[in-house]
Amino acid sequence: MVASLALMTGLTACSSGGGADEDAPLEDSYVVATDTSFVPFEFKEGGEYVGFDIDLINAIADEAGFKVDLKTTNFDGIIPGLQTGTFDIAIAGITIKPERAEKVDFSDPYYKSGLRIGVPVDNEDITSVEDLAGKNIATRLGSTSADYINNNIDGAKAQTFEQLDQAYLAVQNGTSDAILYDAPNVAYYIKTKGEDSLKMVGDLLEAQDYGIAMAQGNENLVKAVNEALATIKENGTYDEIYKKWFGEAPPSE
Known part of the structure; x- marks a missing residue:
């Protein structure tokens, strides 16, 4: 009986590790992929990555309570990287398209x-x-x-x-x-x-519409990003970032 219980416990432990956990709590930090040459959304200046998307994801991360571990890649490598787990989040002027939404999760539109x-x-x-x-x-x-x-x-x-x-x-x-x-x-x-x-x-x-892409299966992360995006739109942070990079207030929705 003891041996049987031990075997059952081991099987249960192994099975719980497979697949994405839709209710997983937020991590302290996430690997965020971006491109390097999509001005004024993301580009390198003075040795640092800057741009509208960079400011936006940092503001969202601050509001949601996680840190950004920024990684750069060519644009065509972003979605495959999300699918393989190399990246958790991506922001790079990514258009929300049905065929992409079959492979990754998207935030609400932000641009x-x-x-x-x-x-x-x-x-x-x-x-x-x-x-x-x-x-x-x-x-x-x-x-x-x-x-x-x-x-x-x-x-x-x-x-x-x-x-x-x-x-x-x-x-x-x-x-x-x-x-x-x-x-x-x-x-x-x-x-x-x-x-x-x-x-x-x-x-x-x-x-x-541009959206923030995320690896599929973490509904809590999608929810947190959407809530943070809504908050910074309401409190004026989004408007400040938009005006900084485009020289004018965002158009009214």
């Missing part, structure tokens, strides 16, 4: 974006998305804009790059005809680095 076209300043032939048909279009590897090019622009070739600077340089040196990417990033790049060489054309395409 509404869309896609914009950037072309050389002397280009008069491309003024709208219709003019991109059959063109070589630079964008970031693994992005929703790459999907948009492949699925919506006839005959166009999506030229994808791991680093966004490479995509912009491809347009500047004539390797690509245009860049199609997230509107705030295109605007910020042209304002700060490409003012004399690039311009934006056309309308805002594909309105998108």
Whole structure:
């Protein structure tokens, strides 16, 4: 009988360790993945990672009561890293899409974006998305804009790059005809680095919501992040961060 009880206890202990615990308490810290070149959301400046997303996740962590262990990776490695447990949380201008939501959990939306076209300043032939048909279009590897090019622009070739600077340089040196990417990033790049060489054309395409991605299975973490996000929106912290990086108050919802 003693041997049987010991065996049953051992089996119970082994079985309790498998799978994610939806009711797990919050940890003291979480590994948070971000990209390194999505200005003004996350980028490196003076040896430190800065940007809208960086300030936002730190404010959420302070409110929720956990510390951020920041790790950087290429954008296309973020969701696989969440799936394998390399990362717990990710914030990198990640558009909430149904196919992504099958692989990771998302917070409530924290930023509404869309896609914009950037072309050389002397280009008069491309003024709208219709003019991109059959063109070589630079964008970031693994992005929703790459999907948009492949699925919506006839005959166009999506030229994808791991680093966004490479995509912009491809347009500047004539390797690509245009860049199609997230509107705030295109605007910020042209304002700060490409003012004399690039311009934006056309309308805002594909309105998108950004969300904070989390490894599946921890409902308490998702709840804590959402509650903290709601609190910093209510107490003005979110508005302060938004104005710091975009120069104006966020649009009213």
